[in-house]
Amino acid sequence: MVKLRDRNFVISTVVTIVAIIASVAVSGFLNSRPxxxxxxxxxxxxxxxxxxxxxxxxxxxxxxxxxxxxxxxxxxxxxxxxxxxxxxxxxxxxxxxxxxxxxxxxxxxxxxxxxxxxxxxxxxxxxxxxxxxxxAQGAGVDYTLLEKNAIDPGLAKIVAFVFAFLFYLASLLFGMSIAQSVIEEKQNRIVEILASAIPLRQLLIGKVVGNAVLAFGQLVLFVVAGLGGLVFLGKADQLGRIAGAAGWFIVFFVVGFLALASLWAVAGSLSTRSEDLQSTSTPLSMLIMIVLFAGIFLSGTARVIASYVPITSIIAMPSRLAEGTAAWWEPLIALALMAAATYAIVIVAEKIYRRSLMQTQGRLTLRQALALED
Structure with a gap:
């Protein structure tokens, strides 16, 4: 609720929606120019x-x-x-x-x-x-489309890029917010008061679930703005498949974000100052960049494999659905793998979070945190 009332969060959300609508409008204007x-x-x-x-x-x-x-x-x-x-x-x-x-x-x-x-x-x-x-008799050529509802290849690439961009934007914005809040609680010693009132496990769950709900709501607004832009561009005939792929993207992102949010919380718990966050969050930032580039540049067999790998499947599988190259059962399997990986990551992250959160003497490494007693 505090985040929803935060002026910077509201303004950034509105600005992003306006940017999406403006980009669609500019694209439509440029395409319509003779x-x-x-x-x-x-x-x-x-x-x-x-x-x-x-x-x-x-x-x-x-x-x-x-x-x-x-x-x-x-x-x-x-x-x-x-x-x-x-x-x-x-x-x-x-x-x-x-x-x-x-x-x-x-x-x-x-x-x-x-x-x-x-x-x-x-x-x-x-x-x-x-x-x-x-x-000209006998020179007529008819064009028969075997998949009339298939998405335009150029549009499919744009959709994949949008999925990758939204993943990167939401993962960093909400992830950094989680990590910063953990550091602030450690610096202000508020965490000691919270720990006496509720289990640290519940504190982590609150941060992860709360930010996941916010990310979900923000992504829905962005996707609706983008789909509305397709109608404006005269692509309503391809709206069905793109909307379906966008729905899967939101589902994959929410499930995967639960794991990423837990890791961001760990990055914050390993730090004692804001300056430490750059070091503790570097592996996670690199993972997000890898997923971003994999979603944009992978193709063929590599993309098929990536669509089943947890985290990278957030972008790869919905992109394949938009292209029409994935069967109906494939996202179900990929989502199950994502859910299993998320569960394992959250369990490990929760253990590290509990062990390192109350340590305020200095920055910890993962090995040091795991060696601490509960």
Whole structure:
């Protein structure tokens, strides 16, 4: 309850939600902006090609603007100077050549090439005395999707990155909060008063469960904001699978966070000053970074294996569910493994926490803490 009334916590939560909504809005704005390509051309034939390219690109908001110049040398100079994006010149025999500076322009390659081919087919059809339909007979291609509800691969990568980022953000923010609160209680000797009133085991449970509930609530708000952004971007058709993967991510995170929170409490109990926390929390921070990078960069068999490894499965398994590469029973097995590992970690962490919490003489190591008597 104190955390919920903390102004910094509330502001950071609101700012993060606004950032998610803003990023989605900016992404939607950038995707909706028309692509404009400036093209240097020579002669009227180039104008005809660009007119047809504009017709083909209209559906995707791609437009081409022609800039007439004297000859090929002038076209090349315009491209070198950056005055235009690409050049278009006639090439023998009766063809065209696109000229770029350092890389190909995808829009020009796609639509200007298609426009030139269509115009050439029309001329050839007229010369042969046939219609375009007759000339194109037998060339139709239909596209059948075997998995119509599958998520777009690019969107799946974005979802995996978002899962990894949210895991990293929540783990560090709430974890550091737990560790700092333990250190403050040791420094102020409040822990001695608390220890006389309640068992230390209950004190640890309160910290872990309380912060897990806060992390759960915050993640739900972030996920809802992100899913709302998908609707805004016109991705509502893929909302079902992403929402399912996001639900699994929250479940995996909450179960895994119980273990991480216990370890953060241990990091705080091993310290006597805030300055000690950097040393005692380094292994845990490294673990979180490893999970972050594994969730973003692992692929193929490595990702499948990671989706069953406790902690890394927080990101890897929901990401596979978003991609559609995991069967329905796989998250159940991975979650069971996570729960078993969490139980074992909490038992060990609770023992270290109880033995080191009342020690205020100096920073302890794990070996020293385990050697202490209960």
């Amino acid at each position: 692509d404009k390509v400036d093209v240097a051309i020579t002669g009227t034939a180039g104008v005809v090609v660009l007119d047809r390219a504009n017709e083909l690109g209209a559906e995707k908001d791609v437009s081409f603007t022609g800039h007439a110049v004297a000859d090929r040398a002038a076209v090349e100079q315009q491209v070198r100077d950056g005055a235009v994006d690409v050049g278009l010149v006639a090439a023998e025999p009766d063809g065209w050549q696109l000229i770029g500076k350092t890389a190909e322009n995808d829009d020009a390659t796609t639509y200007i090439t298609a426009a030139a081919q269509q115009l050439a087919l029309q001329r050839n059809a007229a010369a042969a005395g046939v219609t375009m339909d007759e000339l």
